[in-house]
Amino acid sequence: MTEIIIKLKNLNWLFIFLISFLSFVGLVMIYSATFGEESKIFISHIYKVTIGFILMILVSLIDVEFWKKNAYLFYFIGLVLLLWVTFYGYLGKGARRWINFYGLNFQPSEIMKIFLIISLAKFFDEKKFQESRDYFFLILPILIVTIPFLLVLIQPDLGTAMLILFVSVVIFFVSGINWKFFAFSGLLSIIVTPYLWGGLKDYQKQRILTLFNPENDPLGSGYHIIQSQIAIGSGGTFGKGWTKGTQSHLDFLPEKHTDFIFSMLGEEFGFLGTLSVIGLICLITYITYHITNSFIHNNFNRIVGYGIITNFFFASLINMSMVIGILPIVGLPLPLVSYGGSSMLTYFIGFGIILSLDRGSNYL
Amino acid sequence: MSREVNFEKKIKRRALILGLSKTFFTFLVFGKLFYLQILQKSKYGKLSDTNRIKLKIVYPERGTIFDLYDKPIASNRIDYQLSIFKDKKNLVYDYVKKLRGHINFSEMDLESIKSNLNEQDLSDFITIKRNLSWNELEFFEFMKNKFPFLIITKEKVRNYEEDLIFSHVLGYVGFNKDVTKIKLSNLKVGISGIEKKLDSKLLGKDGWIKFETDSKGAVKKELNKKYAIPGANIKTNLISEIQSKASDEMRGIRGAVVMINCQNGGVNCLYSSPSFNNNEFSDGISLKKWNLLLDDEFNPLLNRCIAGLYSPGSTYKLVTALHAIENQKFNKNKKFLCSGHISLGNRKFHCWKKEGHGYVNLHEAIEKSCDCYFYNLAKAMEIDDLAKFSSLFSYGKTTGIDIPNEFKGIMPNREWKIKNRSEKWQKGETLNTVIGQGFMLSTPLQITLMTARIATGKKITPTIISNKKEFENLNISNENLEFIKSSMFSVVNNSTGTAFNSKLRGNYKMAGKTGTSQVRRISLEEREDGVIKNEELNYKLRDHSIFTCFAPFDKPKYSLSVIAEHMGSGSKVAAPIAKRIMELALNKY
Numbered sequence: 001m002t003e004i005i006i007k008l009k010n011l012n013w014l015f016i017f018l019i020s021f022l023s024f025v026g027l028v029m030i031y032s033a034t035f036g037e038e039s040k041i042f043i044s045h046i047y048k049v050t051i052g053f054i055l056m057i058l059v060s061l062i063d064v065e066f067w068k069k070n071a072y073l074f075y076f077i078g079l080v081l082l083l084w085v086t087f088y089g090y091l092g093k094g095a096r097r098w099i100n101f102y103g104l105n106f107q108p109s110e111i112m113k114i115f116l117i118i119s120l121a122k123f124f125d126e127k128k129f130q131e132s133r134d135y136f137f138l139i140l141p142i143l144i145v146t147i148p149f150l151l152v153l154i155q156p157d158l159g160t161a162m163l164i165l166f167v168s169v170v171i172f173f174v175s176g177i178n179w180k181f182f183a184f185s186g187l188l189s190i191i192v193t194p195y196l197w198g199g200l201k202d203y204q205k206q207r208i209l210t211l212f213n214p215e216n217d218p219l220g221s222g223y224h225i226i227q228s229q230i231a232i233g234s235g236g237t238f239g240k241g242w243t244k245g246t247q248s249h250l251d252f253l254p255e256k257h258t259d260f261i262f263s264m265l266g267e268e269f270g271f272l273g274t275l276s277v278i279g280l281i282c283l284i285t286y287i288t289y290h291i292t293n294s295f296i297h298n299n300f301n302r303i304v305g306y307g308i309i310t311n312f313f314f315a316s317l318i319n320m321s322m323v324i325g326i327l328p329i330v331g332l333p334l335p336l337v338s339y340g341g342s343s344m345l346t347y348f349i350g351f352g353i354i355l356s357l358d359r360g361s362n363y364l
Numbered sequence: 365m366s367r368e369v370n371f372e373k374k375i376k377r378r379a380l381i382l383g384l385s386k387t388f389f390t391f392l393v394f395g396k397l398f399y400l401q402i403l404q405k406s407k408y409g410k411l412s413d414t415n416r417i418k419l420k421i422v423y424p425e426r427g428t429i430f431d432l433y434d435k436p437i438a439s440n441r442i443d444y445q446l447s448i449f450k451d452k453k454n455l456v457y458d459y460v461k462k463l464r465g466h467i468n469f470s471e472m473d474l475e476s477i478k479s480n481l482n483e484q485d486l487s488d489f490i491t492i493k494r495n496l497s498w499n500e501l502e503f504f505e506f507m508k509n510k511f512p513f514l515i516i517t518k519e520k521v522r523n524y525e526e527d528l529i530f531s532h533v534l535g536y537v538g539f540n541k542d543v544t545k546i547k548l549s550n551l552k553v554g555i556s557g558i559e560k561k562l563d564s565k566l567l568g569k570d571g572w573i574k575f576e577t578d579s580k581g582a583v584k585k586e587l588n589k590k591y592a593i594p595g596a597n598i599k600t601n602l603i604s605e606i607q608s609k610a611s612d613e614m615r616g617i618r619g620a621v622v623m624i625n626c627q628n629g630g631v632n633c634l635y636s637s638p639s640f641n642n643n644e645f646s647d648g649i650s651l652k653k654w655n656l657l658l659d660d661e662f663n664p665l666l667n668r669c670i671a672g673l674y675s676p677g678s679t680y681k682l683v684t685a686l687h688a689i690e691n692q693k694f695n696k697n698k699k700f701l702c703s704g705h706i707s708l709g710n711r712k713f714h715c716w717k718k719e720g721h722g723y724v725n726l727h728e729a730i731e732k733s734c735d736c737y738f739y740n741l742a743k744a745m746e747i748d749d750l751a752k753f754s755s756l757f758s759y760g761k762t763t764g765i766d767i768p769n770e771f772k773g774i775m776p777n778r779e780w781k782i783k784n785r786s787e788k789w790q791k792g793e794t795l796n797t798v799i800g801q802g803f804m805l806s807t808p809l810q811i812t813l814m815t816a817r818i819a820t821g822k823k824i825t826p827t828i829i830s831n832k833k834e835f836e837n838l839n840i841s842n843e844n845l846e847f848i849k850s851s852m853f854s855v856v857n858n859s860t861g862t863a864f865n866s867k868l869r870g871n872y873k874m875a876g877k878t879g880t881s882q883v884r885r886i887s888l889e890e891r892e893d894g895v896i897k898n899e900e901l902n903y904k905l906r907d908h909s910i911f912t913c914f915a916p917f918d919k920p921k922y923s924l925s926v927i928a929e930h931m932g933s934g935s936k937v938a939a940p941i942a943k944r945i946m947e948l949a950l951n952k953y
Binding site for chain 2 (some may be wrong): 145173175176214216227229230231232233234235236238246247250251252266267270271274275278282285289292293296297299302306310313314320321324325326
């Protein structure tokens with residue numbers, strides 16, 4: 001018991017405060033998004049944040065060794081869930097992404113990202129750089145990435161799939177794989193891309209094409225991007241005020257409590273609001289770097305840290321880029337802010353692992 | 365060992381590259397946000413307002429037009445209209461297709477949709493259907509969730525209490541697509557009659573409402589508004605009952621009825637027959653109907669009161685006689701023999717009465733409308749003098765009535781002849797002119813005005829809306845005026861007078877003059893064979909029946925003229941109509 005109290009005392013409470021603050025921003029925005037409508041979503045979000053927070057603290061008490069030991073087991077469980085969802089998953093919005101678990105909808109692709117990160121970390125930790133020159137040893141990690149990537153892609157969930165691929169590439173990169181490998185993969189992907197493009201659903205193609213010229217089709221798929229930019233731009237420096245956003249509250253902004261919540265934030269809190277959230281995300285990322293960099297000769301911890309924070313950071317920035325028109329709209333929530341259970345719980349678990357890394361680090 | 369160190373260095377380097385790329389990405393997002401929220405704030409602010417704020421122009425309510433006794437004759441009715449958001453105008457035809465069957469879109473509606481789609485006015489709404497019926501309204505209320513971006517608005521549009529009776533004098537309203545005021549393309553303006561003349565007064569000033577709407581086209585609230593200022597009401601001198609009496613009397617007859625108040629020049633009646641329905645015009649008339657009216661041989665669109673040109677016929681003898689006694693010191697007791705015709709050079713001039721009137725003096729000549737007597741007067745008359753004197757009674761000039769498109773007719777003189785016929789004036793033409801035939805043309809209003817001026821000796825000017833009391837004198841001796849008036853009295857009240865049939869019942873006495881406006885030239889052969897009776901002639905060749913009068917005789921109040929086209933002599937048709945109208949006016953007002 002005292003052991004737990006000591007562990008709790010040793011937690012990085014500044015970090016926890018920052019995470020909580022970001023969740024609080026989410027609560028504030030979701031309150032506004034559902035303001036004047038049914039409060040069911042807001043209340044459900046409060047529950048999820050609370051559960052997520054508790055989960056994070058619980059995970060932070062688990063030592064990192066536990067994850068290292070059971071990495072492949074978790075990966076296997078994740079894979080089974082993904083396969084299951086592929087065939088029996090609950091269909092929603094044209095995609096098979098959810099498992100209905102006692103009335104709760106659960107997206108295995110989200111938690112799979114964590115399992116994938118720790119599995120890759122374990123793999124690269126065990127096979128040290130000596131073998132790194134032998135490309136055949138890379139077949140296994142490539143499979144570890146490719147299988148869930150393809151499973152998620154065919155759901156179809158382009159956003160998550162791309163994120164999985166991206167985070168994996170980053171992990172390969174920080175594991176010290178030779179440059180030549182990336183050059184070769186890059187070349188390969190250029191060759192493979194046309195085939196992948198052919199495999200995309202029409203609406204996905206449309207979304208990507210729209211990015212390049214949203215004004216071309218203002219009432220079709222470009223509508224969302226334009227309305228989102230109008231929302232953000234019209235917020236100006238200080239915003240229109242909490243719950244006063246016209247774009248969001250008059251329904252010009254689509255999906256305002258999920259993917260487009262950042263647009264609503266921009267509209268209601270202006271440049272200062274968006275800047276603060278970016279600042280918060282950068283601060284969380286920076287602290288994680290600090291923690292991770294303190295591990296010397298511990299590849300597992302390092303890769304887990306880089307992997308989890310890269311997942312969080314890029315998910316955030318890709319979401320923002322989407323809604324401000326830098327990247328195509330692929331359907332990714334803003335971590336910890338958007339409404340949505342599985343993704344938020346996954347990020348809380350991820351931060352729990354980082355907190356547990358922090359307990360064991362030299363960083364104070 | 366050194367490998368180990370190198371590896372650590374490599375990892376550190378790669379972590380740094382990762383961190384730098386994240387920083388780069390962050391700055392990219394930051395830059396775009398700065399661009400959107402700081403640099404382009406006003407652009408996006410405007411776009412967001414354009415999204416939600418819809419401006420609706422509120423058209424002003426046109427002023428009401430009243431008759432002399434404050435009865436409204438042109439007011440407004442509520443019109444429910446269906447409009448679409450301008451930025452969703454690409455949905456129009458789809459909606460029209462879906463709504464058809466429940467809402468009746470006529471060809472005219474479709475045409476106006478087409479032109480409205482191209483309007484560039486300020487309003488964020490485009491009207492796609494006017495005059496919604498209750499059934500259509502009910503249907504739409506029930507179905508409106510299926511039709512976002514459509515709204516029903518309540519407008520006030522012009523409505524005339526009577527379809528036909530005031531059409532010429534009031535005129536009608538309509539769109540003026542040529543105007544440069546593009547911001548008000550749906551504003552109806554006066555196109556003719558009083559509506560046109562007093563448009564600026566009746567129009568009022570437009571206002572607007574700013575609505576906040578959501579993305580589904582539902583109006584959430586009114587943000588602010590500027591009230592429209594209704595146009596000013598206008599009181600006219602028209603008397604509804606007289607006007608509708610005139611309309612009743614003229615049923616089936618082409619012509620005009622004009623009545624002027626002799627005391628103030630107020631136009632109490634201005635009815636032209638056949639009429640048209642000005643409500644139809646104001647609601648927007650179909651091209652087909654418009655063409656039908658244009659092609660109508662009886663020309664219902666012509667306001668005969670002010671733009672119908674007729675030979676004044678014998679009614680003009682009043683001016684000729686007055687000219688003779690006033691300016692030529694002619695002895696009114698002088699008698700001439702009327703044998704049915706007189707000769708001038710080698711031409712014969714006929715009296716309307718073939719067998720002649722025998723010896724008559726001027727009084728009798730007016731009473732019996734003897735043409736020969738006036739031919740004799742004409743022999744000593746210079747046409748230019750007569751024309752100049754006639755202008756005192758506004759012949760050959762516009763009367764200045766306050767509605768547009770008045771014609772001035774023709775008062776011929778030497779100069780006119782040379783200019784228009786390139787010929788010198790012939791003496792025989794003076795003979796035709798003194799009895800109101802020949803080149804001379806006048807409007808019913810001019811004839812009525814002549815009577816009013818003779819009755820009062822004042823330069824009465826006709827007016828539909830103003831109420832002037834003082835008029836200059838004509839500077840004609842009272843004695844001579846009284847002589848003419850007494851002759852007119854005899855026309856109606858002496859058994860030998862041409863309009864004795866139309867003597868008023870009751871206490872009031874009326875004085876008047878009949879006239880028969882010849883439409884054709886009677887040939888020499890026909891004279892010899894006996895003039896063909898009017899009834900036997902082709903309708904279009906029949907004479908116009910004219911009667912002009914004033915009453916009461918001792919204190920003139922109303923001056924009235926009736927012209928009935930192709931109805932034969934003045935005594936037969938025009939005089940009895942005038943009598944009945946005058947009786948109504950005297951007894952009731």
